[in-house]
Amino acid sequence: MLSVKNGFDNSKYLVLQSDHIKERISRFGGKLYLEFGGKMFDDFHASRVLPGFEPDSKVNMLTQLKDEAEILIVINSGDIEKNKVRGDTGVTYDMEVLRQIDSLRSRGFIVKSVVLTRYNSQHSAEKFKDRLTSLGMNVYKHYFIPGYPSDVARIVSDKGFGKNEHVITERSLVVVTGPGSGSGKMATCLSQLYHDHKKGIKAGYAKYETFPMWDLPLKHSVNLAYEAATADLNDLNMIDPFHLDSYGKTAVSYNRDIEIFPVLSAMMEKISGSSPYRSPTDMGVNMAGRCIIDNDAVEKASKQEIIRRYYTARCAVREGLGPESSVSKLEMLMKQAGVSADDRKVVRPVLTTAAECDKPVVGIELRDGTIVTGKASPLMCASAAMLLNTLKRLGKIDDSMHLISPSVIEPVREMKTKYLGYDSPRLQADEILVALSVSATTSPVADAAFRKLPELRGCEAHSSVILASADEKIFRRLGVSITCEPQYLTTNLYQSRA
Secondary structure, eight states: OOOOOOOBOHHHHHHHHHHHHHHHHHHTTSOEEEEEOSOSSOOHHHHHHSTTOOTTHHHHHHHTTGGGEEEEEEEEHHHHHTTOBOTTTOOBHHHHHHHHHHHHHHTTOEEEEEEEEEESOOHHHHHHHHHHHHTTOEEEEEEOOTTTTTOHHHHSSTTTGGGSOOOOOOSSEEEEEOSSTTSOHHHHHHHHHHHHHHTTOOOEEEEEOOSSOTTSOTTOHHHHHHHHHTTTTTOOEEEOHHHHHHHSOOOEEEHHHHHHHHHHHHHHHHHHSSOSOSSHHHHBOOOGGGGBSOHHHHHHHHHHHHHHHHHHHHHHHHTTSSOHHHHHHHHHHHHHHTOOGGGSTTHHHHHHHHHHHTSOEEEEEOTTSOEEEEEOOSSBOHHHHHHHHHHHHHTTOOTTSOSSOHHHHHHHHHIIIIISOOSOOOBOHHHHHHHHHHHTTTOHHHHHHHTTGGGGTTOEEEESSOOOHHHHHHHHHHTOEEEEOSOOSSOOSSOOOO
């Protein structure tokens, strides 16, 4: 089994990033509000495009600053009212806040306050506030400000930030995060600066966002992969014109930061008399680009991520969950990166096998380049069949051998139809893995196959049809990057992914 080639030095990143944040804290006299963009936990996008980057690297980096840090979580009250859901986890934003609090506290961080931004006495926001209060959290209200963000005179006044409740903080580093984009992180940081300045407290603001990487070329595959990840938002990477004008150096930023910078700079000048930054790039504390140790490995991984995003966008359009414009943009990004859908090696064997057998097929590319496929049958779905075939291959087990005893499988099939009301007794991927784990307790062969599961991490897979959500989650937990053709399993008008 070949190992995945690392292109990123994670240990170096933890040191450089934490040291850079400490330097920024000292620059502002001992207190920093750090707007935390992107995912604090489970940053699988970063780990895919930067082989060697651990999904929890950012929170692990903050752990090194734990004794001087506290976490402030903000959530848009309108998102609570709309019951907004995170696309990657299916968890509503308010429940994601609770999950973040638990996860951060389990790592020893101080998390005692939540800010409800754009608060306007929304019914659901009020209920959430009451729930947080009953759980011992401090809850603060930040209000909608007419003219935000352009009316600087009003925003930086008693009628703007002055109306917001001042969050009481204790530590020198206040990490401001939220459940998703549009939560109000930047506005919260600036509101805190306004109140701190009025009380004579020295404080500063900085932004922690991994992508785009300011010190890589504009069209580097890592930066193109960031555009691919935000294709539905139509984010654009751009040369930072303020940085180029001020320093004569090229740096990469993105359109929203560049558009807001003049307003942000004006706000900071009005708050404290001068702005510490001359460009959007100046605001960032991102050292990730300096930790790339193998550019070829990173380029290769990033190009594959662009292709994966292309398939994801096509499926989203098929399901009515995404705009067709995102597919067009991803086709353009693939062209810029010099790749096509055919460069995803696992796709062609899957489509060929599916055409030959006229059944759903799932295939996986193992780390040594071997392709293993599985097709749907009355007994199990294609995902389950592929997993069993793959584990046999990895365990050097004869393909004719049964890994799971019928005495284990049949009760599960009976339970699905007789007691749980499923139309089909066909087993899904999670069910077949549970059955395999049971068989592994009495069968050495099944146990040998079961022990090979960790070797699936980092592999690439593809399905000839849109997968059930349960199968998709299993692949995610196994660390397998799965893509699908934008085709449903049936021609029914109602399609359930349960």
